[in-house]
Amino acid sequence: MLRRKEVNSIVLRATAPGSRAVFLIEVRGAEERRKVRELFGALAELGEVCPLCEGPMMAYAVQLHGEGDGGQPGSLFAKIEIALKEEFAFSLVEWSFNDVVYHLIRSLGADSGGQMYPVPRCGICNEPEPFPTRITLYDQAGSGIVEACYCARCAAQRADPSDKEFVVGLLAADRRGFRGIRDADLIEWPAEAEAGLPLPTYRIAS
Numbered sequence: 001m002l003r004r005k006e007v008n009s010i011v012l013r014a015t016a017p018g019s020r021a022v023f024l025i026e027v028r029g030a031e032e033r034r035k036v037r038e039l040f041g042a043l044a045e046l047g048e049v050c051p052l053c054e055g056p057m058m059a060y061a062v063q064l065h066g067e068g069d070g071g072q073p074g075s076l077f078a079k080i081e082i083a084l085k086e087e088f089a090f091s092l093v094e095w096s097f098n099d100v101v102y103h104l105i106r107s108l109g110a111d112s113g114g115q116m117y118p119v120p121r122c123g124i125c126n127e128p129e130p131f132p133t134r135i136t137l138y139d140q141a142g143s144g145i146v147e148a149c150y151c152a153r154c155a156a157q158r159a160d161p162s163d164k165e166f167v168v169g170l171l172a173a174d175r176r177g178f179r180g181i182r183d184a185d186l187i188e189w190p191a192e193a194e195a196g197l198p199l200p201t202y203r204i205a206s
Contacts, residue, residue, distance in 0.1 A: 006139060007181055009189060012167050012200040013134040017152050018047065018065040019073035020097050020131075023080065024105060025058050026090040026112075033058065035087065039080075046076070050130035052105050055114025059105045061097050061130040102128045122151035123174040135167055137181065148174055163200040164188065 023040075027033045040049050040060045047064035064073035077093065084091035094101045102119065109116050119128045132149035139145050150170050158169035164186055171178045185205035191198035 006145060007137045007184075007204055008140045008142075009138045009204070010167060010181075010186065010202045011136045011138065012163055013136070013194070014155070014163075014166070014200075015048075015131050015133050015152070016065055017156065018063045018131075019077070020061065020063045020095075021077045021080075022052070022059065022061050022094040022097050022101050022105070023084065024053075024092040024094075024108065025084055025088050027056060027058055028089065032088060039083075043080075047073075048131050050119070051117050052102075052119065052130070053109040053114050053116050055109060056112040057105075057108050057114050059109065063131045097128075097130060099127055120149035122154055123148045123176060124150060124154040124170070126175065127151050127153075133170070135170060148176075148178075164202065167200070167202065 025036050027036055036058050040051070040062070043049050043062055047062060050061040050063075052059040052061055062077070064076065074095075077095070081091070081093045084093070094104075106116055108114075119130050120132045121127065122129050122132065129149060129151035132151060133155040135148045135150075136144050137146045137148075148171070154173070155170065158166060158173065160166045160169060167186070171181055181204075186202040187205050189201045189203045191201050
C-alpha cells in the first residue's frame with residue numbers, strides 16, 4: 001500500500017467529456033493500412049484519437065469535444081462511417097465505448113493475429129477508458145509513483161467546481177484505497193505545464 005510520506009505532489013490531468021465513436025476496419029495490405037493511419041492521424045487535429053488494435057483489423061476510439069467540419073461531432077462520425085464503407089471491404093462503427101465493445105475488438109484482433117494496445121482501466125469501476133482523467137502522484141525527486149485513471153462516468157459523478165475537491169473525491173473512491181493520501185491536507189502549488197497548458201498541482205502538507 002502506498003504510504004503518505006512517499007508522495008510529495010499530486011497533478012490532475014482532467015479530460016472534458018465529448019462525443020465518442022469506435023471505428024473497426026479490415027485492411028488488406030500495407031496501402032490500406034497507410035490510408036487508415038492517415039485518416040485517423042488527421043482526426044487527431046479535431047479531437048482525441050486512441051489506437052486500439054493494429055494488424056489486419058485496425059481499431060480506433062475517437063472523442064470530439066465540439067463541432068467539427070462545420071457540423072456536430074455526430075455528423076462528422078457519420079461522414080467517416082460512409083467513407084470507410086466506400087473505401088474498405090469491411091468496417092464497423094460503434095457510437096459509444098464500453099467493455100462490450102472493447103471485448104469485441106479484442107476478440108476480432110486476436111482472431112486476426114493483430115496487436116492490441118493497452119487501454120487504461122478506471123480505478124473506481126475497473127471499466128476500460130481510452131480517454132481517462134488522470135491523477136499522478138510524484139515523489140520528492142519528481143518521479144511518478146502512481147498514475148490513477150478514471151472513466152468519464154466516474155469522473156462526472158464526482159465533478160466539483162474545486163479541482164482540489166475533485167482530486168480528493170476520486171482518490172477517496174479509488175479501489176486501491178489511497179487512505180493516507182485522500183485524508184492529507186493538499187496545498188495548491190504553482191501549476192505544472194503540459195503542451196503549454198497549466199495543470200492543477202498540489203503539495204501534501206507536512
